Amino acid sequence: MKLPISWLKDFIDLDGLTVEDIARKLTLAGLEVDEILYAGLPMPTYSAGEKHEFKTNGIAWDKEKIVVAEIREVKAHPNADKLTLLDLFDGQQEQVVLTGAPNIFHLKGAGKLEKPIKVAYAKEGSTLYDGHAEGQVLMTLKRAKIRGVDSYSMVCSEKELGITDESDGIIILDDDAPVGTPLADYIGDAVLDISILPNMARNANVIGIARELAALTGRELRADNRPQTVDGPSSTVNGPSVNDLVEIEITNSELNPRFVAGLIRNVEIKPSPYQIQRRLKLAGVRAINNIVDATNYAMIELGEPLHAFDYDILKERAGDKKIKIITRTAQEGEELVTLDGMKRKLTAMNVLVCDEKGSLSLAGVMGGSESEVYDASKEVLDAVGVEVKAGEMPQGKITSRGKSTVNVLLEGAAWNFINIRRTAKQHNLPSEASFRFSRGVHPALAEIGVKRGLQYMAAWANGSIAPGLVDTYPLKPKDSVVDVTSQDVKRLLGIDLTLEQISELLTRLEFKCEVMSNKLQVTAPAHRMDIDEGVVGLADVLEEVARSYGYDKIPTTTMSDSLPPQVGNPVHEWEEHLRDLLVAIGLQEVVTYRMTSPERESRVVTHNEYVRIANPIAPERSVLRQSLLASVLEVVEKNAKAESIAMFEVGSIFEPVKNDLPNEPRRLAIVMTGARIASAWDVKDSPKFDFYDMKGRIELLLAGLRYTDIVYTESESTYQLHPGKSAEVKVNGQVVGVFGELHPLAKEKYEFSDAPIIVAEFDLEKLRGLNPSYGITPVSEFPPMYEDIAIILDESVAASAVEALIRQTGGKTVTDVRLFDVYRDEKIGAGKKSLAYSLTYQAEKTLTDADAAAIRNKIVKRLENTIGAKLRS
């Protein structure tokens, strides 16, 4: 909410505190000041290196140069039709000022004014906002000749002084404005823009903030000395009692705990005093007229939204009978045309304010404009409804039909906050009223609000208040009473306070405290609905103790309680280890959106069922992913211009379970494509990543996880992979993943570069659950022997089978078998291939040539006999 400091000062003495001091105190107590807007008061200046505390904006008004002045005569400009010349007195001397202001133009040529007009006068050299520029542009007032007349000063508009963003004329001050006084001393202000937390809605008003400040500074809340009585007769309270004219029936007290109405007669509709308009505008509310302004002003001041009805229309509708206001829930499907002209279809949850003829307004949210109300010859006022955009204040509305005095029935009520919230949401009608009602307004405020509203109307519109209030209050909220002990404060806040000290801290916030032998009995003040009872109430009260004491004064300690059992998180730890391995083999981690669409995934894999988002942000984010690989492929597609990509993601996929929580198994996806080696000035045409680059990394990964029993077989993946360039990975006999080159047809569906796309996906639930094999191969002191053999054999024999045979036959002496060449040509013959292996022999002795030959011969013989291989000479 936007809060002018001048308004705050009506309720608390802030002498000796700067605007920044006030903002800091509020911010630390949970009323965060987002910005300070200066409209006249001196702004703090920061020297280089000095610390700022708040975002600030606006301008200060020079006390020498900008003063209150009075216009004594309005003359025509000799050379310009649209300009007037003002003879004005600035407290020291007469000045002649040029203006084109439309709101003074009608006085052009009127000569000496009977009653001078008080204005804001800026002398040469003043710094102001440019009234003609778009937005807020600072300018300095300079001497100029306009159409032959010397211009060196000006009469200011609200825009020029930074009170509003736009204005259509000069400010006309109240008649009692002191001529010659610096304007900053008269109406200089600063506005705090405060974020209101959901549990601090009680503070979304001037008195609420003043009350907090009183608690935070230890100052007294200034006695609220405005007349608040409706007890007559007096000069403003007279005539028949409202109770004789109006009655109220509440049909559901849960939804409408209280309804208060007051009556004021013969109010004269005109603009509010300028001081009131200015405060409303600074608070973000448009000034409309004295009646609408009175409801808004009372709401901002007290927090109780008010609703003004035209009493004469209600009377007309009631005919001979007494006016009866009825609050009830709507019939399912019942319709109401709201003030904005929209026909609203209501549900049984919505609450209506009606009379015996029909509905009048959507309770607490927006006024109605049913035809009979609008067709009447009088006026309908509504300060409650009218749609506002987020962050804006409501704009009251008046449908004037030319009558200068009206009779107003003023409503102040209490509504169920959840019901109002749902209704406002259902009809998309956020307003200042529904903002407050949907966060909870204490029923006690209904009466105070109506009285305050009536008083303002009487003061600004010359009306006379009917004695009494119609007040139906079927559901009084129970007072929250909480017991607090010093031990509670020690146990939960960690500070030592006596009951008296606790009492003092809470009393500042208007809690009623009674010190008993060993406890403090605390009763929440009437404006608060956020204090519960029992153990929750204790927490509620202790937060208030902490705020009042000051969070900054609470010490910092370390926990003395014992540590919990150390169970760790094996799954998380294993995945972090996996990530380390993936990074070590040169892969970049990515993190992608969980939300995708079936269409996006179907480019590489098809699933029939998905976890569907009921309110997707966009069609392409309508389901939860079922393929991690599809997500990583999208990232690769986005990075298609990169020379080389090798990336992975570890994350959940989502398998639907009908009408229940989905399964969230973990997956690993890897994609590699592009250059194997980074190109450089002496490296050209790097080979592209292929199947074996991926396989090599998978081998390293599995070795890092201490898995040894690994088998690669032809793939039967659901993914669209190249049938000849893909494989399944089995560890300990279980399929844990698949990898290979993306099928050319699948690849076509993406905008990839030309290089093959090599992919892999692993099921981490399976991969994680396997038995690792720990241990090492001892490193021998004896020298190894190396020997190469090349064999020719049928194409159909898998390389893995050959290696297995070699290892098996060679026994433990053959410690390494490395394939270093695969060769085919005519000499070898069609359907044949040559495989060349480098063998390492190692034993716990120095091997001789004869030892090696013996083993080699055994291997060759075995290969000949088993797979028909021939030793290549």
Add this chain to the structure above:
Amino acid sequence: MLDKLNEIEKAALESLSSITDQAALDAWRIANVGRSSPLMQVFAGFGKLSKEERPVVGAAANRVKVALESALEQKVQAVKNAALAKSLEEEKLDVTLPGREVKIGRLHPSTQQLRRVLAILAEMGFQVYTSREVETDEMNFQMLNFAPHHPAREMQDSFYVEAEGREDNPILMRTHTSPGQIRAMREASATNPQNPPPIRIALPGMCFRYEQITARSEIQFNQVEGLAVGKGITFADLKGTLTDFVRRMFGQDARVRFRASYFPFTETSAEMDVECFVCGGKGCQVCKNSGWLEILGCGMVHPNVLQNGGYDPKIYSGFAWGMGPERQLMLRNKINDIRYFWGNDVRFLEQF
């Protein structure tokens, strides 16, 4: 004979002086100090000399031999040095050419930041607790003291999952990692309902809010929450523990402050600010001229939440806090667009 020796010496030294390469040196060696060289011939012809001549010629010949060998040795070194100097000269590189790129793997910046946070918390005794990303309304909201239609729910607009017959307990994408608080407390209290064990956990994970994707808002983001539950845990402990944590994160000199705030699942609630580490509190774009950065929300665990987790709020107390690794990275690295994180452009990722 002595004249002949002098001539031999003179001629040999003269021819040696013009030699510049190893091959010529080898030839010179054979020609001048080799077995059939004139000098060696002199030695060979010793027997033919008279008894008187022998010592004189012998001494002279030896002198010449030593002179030639010493000259050769010097020359060998000189030739070697010249050759090395030449090859060094020839091998000279353009040191300004770019170095060869090494392709390395990296963790996503969010993972890196999560690890920094979790590593500090681990040292402080907070163990990692992970839980599901799709949750029930009950776990995500109700158990955490968000009543249906509670105003605080507006702070966390949710993505709902299609499901029938679940009006009272819809399925949604978790809006925070806090449902894990309930799950963890329930798991722990189930082990010993009468005397549940203390809890100190860190809850990392992806969370989801219904937002438009813009430079400032995303539909998903990581969160790390911390939770401590036990006997006698106070707001002062919260302040102390979080101050310790924040100083480990942002430096031992970091100034911090606690502001009153509101979260449905904590009470007493606070917002913790750290002095802007970009401008040192002087006011800048990053801290929006306030000098402070909002880095975490915290508070004493609400009695209802303790109760829902199986901990009697009359006996147990605790505190919880939550923070965003992406936000921390954005502040620290002046990243002005949150979309970089899930955009996964390698040109962004490679900078971490």
